[in-house]
Amino acid sequence: MMSFALLQAAAAGATRTSSGLEILPPPPSGGVWFLATIVKMLITFTIYMVGVMLVIWAERRICAFIQDRRGPNRVGPHGLLQSVADGVKNIMKEETYPGQAYLPLFVLAPAMSFTTALLVWAVIPYGAPWESRWGTIDMALAPLPVGFLYILAIASLGVYGIVLAGWSSNNKYALLGGLRSSAQMISYEISMGMAIIPVLILAGNVSLSRIVSQQAGRGLHWNVLTCTIAWFIFFVSAFAETNRVPFDLPEAESELIAGYHAEYSAMKFSMFFIAEYANVMTSCALMSTLFLGGWDIPFTVWDNVAPHTFLKTLVTFAFFWAKILFFVFVFIWVRWTLPRFRYDQLMALGWKIMLPTALAYVVFIAAMTLGLDAAGIHPASWQYAVIMLAANIIIAVLLFTFLDKGRLVSPAYSRLDKRNLEKLRQLDARRARLAPAHSEGGAD
C-alpha cells in the first residue's frame, strides 16, 4: 500500500494524456502496412513460443527453488535449453493411438487447444504506438474495435480442445477430466466476464487500446486501484480458466491419472502442454492490460506524451513484459502454496460467491461513477482516482471480513463448534492435571 505522501506526489498534475484522445497520424497504407503486419505477426508468434519455453523453464526452476532442490540445470546455461531438449525429444518419440479412440477428433483436439491459446494474443497491445515516418504503427497485431469481445469469444473456444480430447480418447479418466474441465471453465467464465464490466464502465469502450489509454498517466488510474474487487475476481477466475492449482481438478493426478490428456503422447501431448502455458501467459497479459495499465509506465507520463519514438515503444514493451512475468511468478508461487479444492467447493465458489459478488460490484461501480459524475469530478483527475481507491479499500475490507467469517482474521480455534471447543478445553485441562511435566508449552 502506498503512503499518502507518495500517493499525492504521484497524483500531482496527473492528466489523461491518452493516445486515444490526442490525434496521431493515420496508420501507414498499402505495402508498408502489410509489411508491418507480417513483421508484427512473426514477432508475436516467436515471442510467444519462446516465452512459453521460458515460462516452462521458470516454472520448473521456481518449483525446485521452493522445494529446496536444484531443478533442470544441465542443458545450456542454468538449464535454459531444457524446454528445447524436451521439444526435440517429443518430436522424436513414437506416437500412440488408442485402439478405440475416435481418430479425427483425437488428432484435432491438441491442434484446437494450441490454436485458440495463441490466437487471443492478436488483440493485446504490447507497447506504445510508434509514430514512424510512414504513419502510426499500433503495437498490437490487430487493434480490433471489438477488442474484449474477441477475447471472450476466442477464449471460450479453448474448452472445445479439452472436452474433445477427453471424449475422443475413450478413456474413462480422460472423459471425466474433460467434463470437469469444461464445467469449471464455463462456470468461471461468467464471473470473469462480469469482472470486466466495471473496467468497461470506466473506459467507455471495449477496445483494448482505449482501455489502456484510459489508464495511462502516472499509474494512479490503473484499474487495479479503481476496481480492486473486479481485479481480484478476474485473478481467481484466471486460475480456474487455466486449470492451475488450486483449481487443477481436471488433471488431479491422484484421482484422474493425467486427466484429459492421459492418452496423448509425443508431439500431441507437447501441444497441450504449450497450450496450457500459453493460456497462463495470455491470462497474465490480459490482467496486465485490463487492470495494470498494459504497457503504461507508472510514476511518469514520459511514455504517454508526444513524440512517440521507437525508444518509448521498446521501453513500454519491456514494462509490459515485466508485469506479465510478475503475474507468471505469482501463478507458480500459488501452485506451491495452496492445496487443491474439492470439486463441490470449486463450483460453490464460482457460482455462489464470485457471481453474486461480481454482480454487486458492477452496481457499486456504476453508482460510484454516477455519483462522481454528478459531483463534477473529471475522470482523468487525481481526485477521481483517490476517491475510487478509498471506496475500494472500504469495500474490500468489508467484503473480506464478511467472506472470511472468522477463518483467517481470527484465530484457528474460532472455526470450532462451541461445544467441541469446550470439550477440548476440558480434555486439555485433564491432561495437564495428569502429566504436569509435559503440560508446559504442549497445550495450545
Next chain:
Amino acid sequence: MLHTYFPVLLLLGFILVNAVVMLGLSHLTLRPRPTPIKQVPYESGMPPLGDAHERFSVKFYMVAVLFIIFDIETVFMIPWGAYYRQLSCTVPLANDICPSGQMSLFGLSEMIVFMIILLVGFIYVWKKGALQWD
C-alpha cells in the same frame, strides 16, 4: 473491415500451418508401431471394462444450461457498461464529462431492473439445488 480483421486471419493461418507441421513432423519421424496391448486405454493398469462413452452425471448438463443463461446476461451487460456514462447523461458528454444538471438515472435504473429479474432467477436456481454438488 477486411483491413481490420485481416491480421487475425493471417495469424490464424500461420498458427494452423505450425500446428500441422508439428503434428506431421512428429508423425513422420517415427511411424507408430501399434501392438494390441499398446492400444488399450490406460486406466491405471486395470483392464478397461466396457466403453467410456456411457452416461455421466446430469450435473454437467445443468452447469452447461446455466452457463448459457448467465453468459448471455454477461454479454448483454457489455454494451451497457461501455455506454454507461453516456446513458446517464441527457446530453452528449463534453470533454469526457457530463455538463452539470444533465445527469439522469436512466442507465443505472434500467440495469438494476434487469439485475433484479436476473437475481430472482438466480435465487430460484439456487433454491432448486441446481448449484449443489454433493
